Every structure is written in C-alpha cells, then in structure tokens.
Amino acid sequence: MAYRGSLFESQGKGYEILTPESRYVFVSSPSHIKELLAVPDSVFSLYAASRQLLQPIFTMHNFNWLDKEGTKGGNEGGGFVRAVRVCLTNTLPTIVPSIRKLVSEELDRLLPLKKCENGSKTAAIYPLILRLTVLSNAEVIFGKELARNELFIQAAKQYIEQVFLGAELIRLLPSWMAPVASRALRPWLNAQHIVYETLTPIAARRLREQGLAENGILASQDADCIQWIMESLPTGRVLTPQRLVHETMAIWFGSIHAVAGAITIALQDLCLHPEYLDPLRKEIDTQYLNFERIAQGLPLLDSFLKESARLTPTEALSTRRYAVEPHTFSDGTHLNRGDWACTPLIAINRIPEFYPNPEQFSGFRFAPPQLLDSLSIKDEEGLPKQDTPSKLVDTDHKWLMFGTGRQACPGRFYAAAAAKVIMSQIISKYDMRMVDKDAKRWWSLRSTIVLREDVMVEFTPRVKGNGS
Numbered sequence: 163m164a165y166r167g168s169l170f171e172s173q174g175k176g177y178e179i180l181t182p183e184s185r186y187v188f189v190s191s192p193s194h195i196k197e198l199l200a201v202p203d204s205v206f207s208l209y210a211a212s213r214q215l216l217q218p219i220f221t222m223h224n225f226n227w228l229d230k231e232g233t234k235g236g237n238e239g240g241g242f243v244r245a246v247r248v249c250l251t252n253t254l255p256t257i258v259p260s261i262r263k264l265v266s267e268e269l270d271r272l273l274p275l276k277k278c279e280n281g282s283k284t285a286a287i288y289p290l291i292l293r294l295t296v297l298s299n300a301e302v303i304f305g306k307e308l309a310r311n312e313l314f315i316q317a318a319k320q321y322i323e324q325v326f327l328g329a330e331l332i333r334l335l336p337s338w339m340a341p342v343a344s345r346a347l348r349p350w351l352n353a354q355h356i357v358y359e360t361l362t363p364i365a366a367r368r369l370r371e372q373g374l375a376e377n378g379i380l381a382s383q384d385a386d387c388i389q390w391i392m393e394s395l396p397t398g399r400v401l402t403p404q405r406l407v408h409e410t411m412a413i414w415f416g417s418i419h420a421v422a423g424a425i426t427i428a429l430q431d432l433c434l435h436p437e438y439l440d441p442l443r444k445e446i447d448t449q450y451l452n453f454e455r456i457a458q459g460l461p462l463l464d465s466f467l468k469e470s471a472r473l474t475p476t477e478a479l480s481t482r483r484y485a486v487e488p489h490t491f492s493d494g495t496h497l498n499r500g501d502w503a504c505t506p507l508i509a510i511n512r513i514p515e516f517y518p519n520p521e522q523f524s525g526f527r528f529a530p531p532q533l534l535d536s537l538s539i540k541d542e543e544g545l546p547k548q549d550t551p552s553k554l555v556d557t558d559h560k561w562l563m564f565g566t567g568r569q570a571c572p573g574r575f576y577a578a579a580a581a582k583v584i585m586s587q588i589i590s591k592y593d594m595r596m597v598d599k600d601a602k603r604w605w606s607l608r609s610t611i612v613l614r615e616d617v618m619v620e621f622t623p624r625v626k627g628n629g630s
Contacts, residue, residue, distance in 0.1 A: 176495030183333055186479075186502045187495060190510055192559040197491055198481065198503055199567035206483035206503055208569050214484050216415070217329040220344035223354050225408040242391050242409040247572035249390035250302065254457035254579050256385065261298045261580060262454060264309070265587045268294055273592065273621050282622040284597060288426045288613045292319075294584050295422040302576070303414050305386040308360070317356035321411070322418055324351050330608075358407055365403040365410075368392060387413050413573070421577050423476035423613055424467065425584050430603055431470045431523065432589075433596040433619060438466060438525045439589070441539055446586045453586075457579045460586070461553075465528040467581055468554040471563055472511045473523060478609040480507040480562040505562050516560045518546040528552050554578045592621040 176194060179186045189198055198206065212218075218225040250257075272290060273283050296319050301309035308314050328347050332340050365388065372392050383389065391409050395401055432438060445462045453459040482504045485497045497503055512520040517527075524545040526534060531547060555574045557566040564571035571577070588594070597618040604611045 175493060176491060184500070184502055185498070186504060187497050188504055188506045189491070189495070190506055194491060194493075194495075195481070195505060195559045195562075195566070198483065198505075199569075201483070201489055201503075205485065205487045205489050207486050208483060210484040210486050211482045211502070214333070215329060215482075216325060217332045217340065217344075218325075220332055220340055220347075221325045221328040221351060222411065222415075223358050223408070225411065242387075242394075242413055243572050244394035245387055245390035245409075246413060246576070249394060250387065250573065251575045253385060254576060255455060257302055257576075258454050258457045258579055258583060260301065260306075261583050262587065264297055264301060265294050265584055266591075268297055269587055269591060273623075282620050284618050284620045286615055287429060287617055287619040288422070288615050291426045291429070291584065292418070292422040295418055295425065295580070298580055298584070299414070299417045299421070301386070303387040303410060303417065304361070305384050305388065308364075311360075314356065314360050317353040317360075318414060319418070320353035321357050322415055324353050325415065357411065361407045361410065362403050364388070365406040369401065369403060369406065416571075417573060417577075420476050421580060423611070424471050424577075425581050426613055427474045427476075427603070428467050428470040428581070428585060429588065429594065429619070430596065430617065431474075431525075432466070433594050434599060435523060435525060439593075441526075441537065442466065442589055444537075446590055450586055450590075453582065457575075460582050461529050461533060461551075462526060463582055463585060464554050464578070466525040467578070467585070468552070468561075469523060469525050469527050471554070472517065472527075474604070474611065475507050475511065475563060476611050476613075478506070478508045478606075478611070479504045481505040481565050481567075507562055510560070510562060513560075517548070522546060528554075554581075588621075591623065593624050595620045595622075 175191075176187055176189050179188065189195060203209075213226065216222060272293070273285065296315060297309060300315055300318065304314075304318075328344075328351055331347070332343050335343055368384070368388055369392065388406065388410050391406060392401060432442075442463055445460055449459055482502060485499055485501045485503060488496070488498050489503075490496045511517065514520055522545065524547070526539065527545070527547055528551055530551040552561065555564065555578050557564055557570045557574075559566065564574040564577075597620055601617050602614060603617055604613045606612070
C-alpha cells in the first residue's frame with residue numbers, strides 16, 4: 163500500500179494523495195520512475211490520462227485521443243505526435259526567423275519604442291507574453307494566414323480556457339451527469355464553434371490538395387502542423403477533415419499556457435535578479451544570429467529558463483498515467499483501475515541530492531563551467547552549480563518538466579526555441595522593472611500554477627541588439 167503523506171516523509175517510497183474524485187499515487191525515486199515508464203501502455207495510459215483530464219468528448223467537439231496514435235478505435239488519425247516530434251523539430255531553423263519577425267512586430271505595436279510616455283510603458287506581463295505565444299504558435303500550427311485572423315486567434319485562445327474550466331467542472335460531477343452538464347455548457351463553450359467552422363473547410367481543402375499531389379498534380383505545400391499531420395499519417399490510416407482538425411487542436415491545446423507561463427516567470431525572475439541581465443544581453447548580442455540559423459544554443463539563456471522553471475514550474479505534477487488496469491510496483495505500492503500514477507514535479511525539483519542548495523535561485527546553475535570561466539562571469543556569491551551541465555530540453559529522473567522516456571513531450575524543442583526567441587526580443591529591446599516586487603505572481607488550481615494577470619512590469623526602450 164502506498165504511504166499517505168508527502169515526498170520527504172515517504173523517504174523515496176510511493177505515497178498517495180486522495181482527492182474527491184481520484185486517488186493519486188506518486189513515485190519519485192529513480193528506480194520507481196524507471197519502473198513507471200516500463201509499465202505497458204495497456205496498463206498505464208497517457209492517452210487515457212488526457213481523456214480523463216480534458217473530457218474531450220464533452221469539451222472538445224467530440225474529440226477522442228486514440229491509444230498509441232490510432233492503434234485502437236477505428237481507422238483514422240494517428241499522425242500528430244510524429245508531426246510535432248519529427249517534422250516540427252526538423253523545420254525549426256526555418257521557423258525561428260519567422261517567429262522572431264512576428265514577435266518583433268507585435269512588440270513594436272504593443273510597446274512602441276518611440277511612443278512610450280515618460281520614456282517607459284507599463285503593461286501586465288502575463289497577458290503580453292500570452293499574446294506573443296498565441297501568435298507565434300498559431301503561425302506554426304495553423305499557418306500564416308490564420309495567425310493573422312484576429313477573430314480566429316481570439317477564439318482559439320478562448321477555446322483552451324473554456325476546455326480547461328469545462329473539464330474541471332465535469333470531472334467533479336458523477337459520470338452519469340457528464341452528458342447533461344455538457345449540454346448545459348454548450349452555449350458557454352462557444353469558441354469551439356468558431357474554431358471548427360474555420361478549420362474544417364481548410365482541412366478539407368488541404369486533403370484535396372494532398373490527393374492531387376499524389377496524382378502528380380502540383381499543389382501548394384504549407385509548412386505548418388496541419389500539413390505535417392497529413393504527411394505523418396501511419397500507413398493504412400485514413401484522415402477525414404474532422405479528424406485532421408481534432409488532431410491539430412490537440413497540438414494547439416498543449417502548446418500555449420505552459421510556454422507562456424514559463425516565459426512570464428523567467429522575465430519576472432529577471433526583474434527580481436537584474437544581475438543576470440548584462441551577461442544575457444551580451445550572449446544575445448554575440449550569439450543570437452547563430453541560434454536563429456540552427457535553432458539551438460544560447461546556453462546562458464537556456465540555463466536561466468531552466469532554473470526559473472525548476473523553482474516555479476507551471477504544473478505541480480508530471481508523467482501522469484491513468485491506470486486502465488491494476489498494477490503493483492516492486493515495493494508493493496498498488497494501483498487499482500482508475501487510479502493515477504505520477505511524479506511530484508515541484509518536490510523533485512527541490513531535492514538537495516539533485517540540486518545543491520535547491521531553494522536558492524542560481525540562474526546559470528546548468529551552464530557549462532568552462533563557458534562561465536571563458537566569459538569571466540564570476541561566482542562571487544558561491545551560487546550553486548550542477549556537477550554536470552544540462553539543457554532545458556533534457557529529460558531524466560531529475561528533470562521531469564517535459565516528462566521522460568518514450569512519451570516525453572514531443573514539442574519541447576520547439577517550446578524551448580520559441581521561449582528563447584521571445585525572451586531575446588524583450589531583453590534586447592527593453593529594460594524592465596516590476597512595479598511591485600512583492601506582488602503575488604500566481605495562484606494554484608489543483609495541480610496547476612495559474613499566473614496572475616495583474617502583475618505589472620515597466621518597459622523602457624533601449625538600443626537594439628542583434629536579437630532584434
């Protein structure tokens with residue numbers, strides 16, 4: 163039986179937390195995490211976890227994740243994971259310059275360099291970053307045309323919020339009430355109608371063009387997730403316009419708030435630790451162009467983003483799996499059907515054996531020591547460093563922000579690149595100051611950290627760097 167308590171009280175053993183509707187069993191030791199990842203998908207299912215969390219039948223226009231990308235439940239769908247993991251990642255060097263241009267233009271519109279009152283402009287930081295993230299991801303997922311359709315963009319943003327809150331409500335109700343609740347919620351879930359009515363004819367046209375191309379007739383080739391899903395379809399599977407839209411929206415749902423949250427928290431941390439601003443700017447000024455060429459690099463910024471996410475992740479849990487069959491771990495920890503297996507992300511991020519002085523913010527904790535030495539970045543305060551440098555996108559039993567194992571987040575390379583683009587643009591263009599350094603920056607909803615939208619930052623224009 164799992165211990166009922168916390169990670170530090172359980173001394174590495176599995177422990178349980180009971181909620182009104184579920185039992186969560188947490189594992190944290192390297193051996194248990196390895197064991198968790200080895201459990202077959204037919205026992206611990208990521209896709210079943212997604213279905214339970216989001217209730218997509220009721221909140222996402224009757225969408226349903228297919229186990230193992232389409233191996234069950236019919237003969238359609240199944241390409242969205244490969245579309246993100248392979249196609250999107252391989253196209254990053256082409257995508258990054260386009261994102262930089264879009265972000266730069268939007269910043270110039272929202273925080274104009276030449277029209278700031280008294281030399282500066284105050285803005286709510288989270289809505290600003292959310293806007294930049296939505297526009298950037300919309301271009302990558304839906305294409306350039308829709309990324310500039312303001313009605314669609316607003317609906318797509320609202321879609322995520324409505325699904326999240328609608329699913330939370332339905333999960334708290336008895337299962338027999340879910341269809342009744344979904345009918346009652348239908349007028350409120352209005353964003354999905356705009357989204358699906360806009361995307362469905364586009365999906366139908368794209369599929370027709372793909373058929374023409376297969377018959378030797380030249381058709382336009384778009385570089386976005388809609389196209390990559392079609393190209394990644396497993397052999398023998400068919401794709402309807404409706405399924406193509408559903409799989410595209412599955413990517414969209416997971417692409418926004420975690421990325422926007424991580425960037426916002428990092429910028430807030432930079433305001434609270436301004437001593438990191440100068441070395442980060444120097445890195446951007448000298449290395450950004452190479453980063454944009456290969457969509458990799460900027461190790462100081464990478465480390466700062468990782469340290470910020472370590473201390474304030476946007477989720478308290480990671481590696482969620484839903485038990486569709488009972489399972490017993492080697493130490494006797496047992497899960498019944500309907501239980502959840504997961505890892506306690508916040509607690510693991512503060513284990514002293516993994517992270518020396520874990521409560522202390524050390525922005526270059528993960529950077530290569532030889533790099534810091536070569537840049538004459540002194541460690542005058544004895545800030546903690548890791549024995550082995552690492553990157554934001556790495557995955558292992560110590561760093562579970564993107565999960566780990568074969569089902570680690572397929573979009574993490576894009577997420578890291580997009581975060582660096584947005585951070586670089588803001589750092590290059592503006593000096594920043596939090597209006598109230600003591601302001602509460604977030605609140606918790608279950609396991610999710612929800613950023614407050616009223617935290618204000620003052621932006622002062624500066625001379626542009628190479629990241630501009």
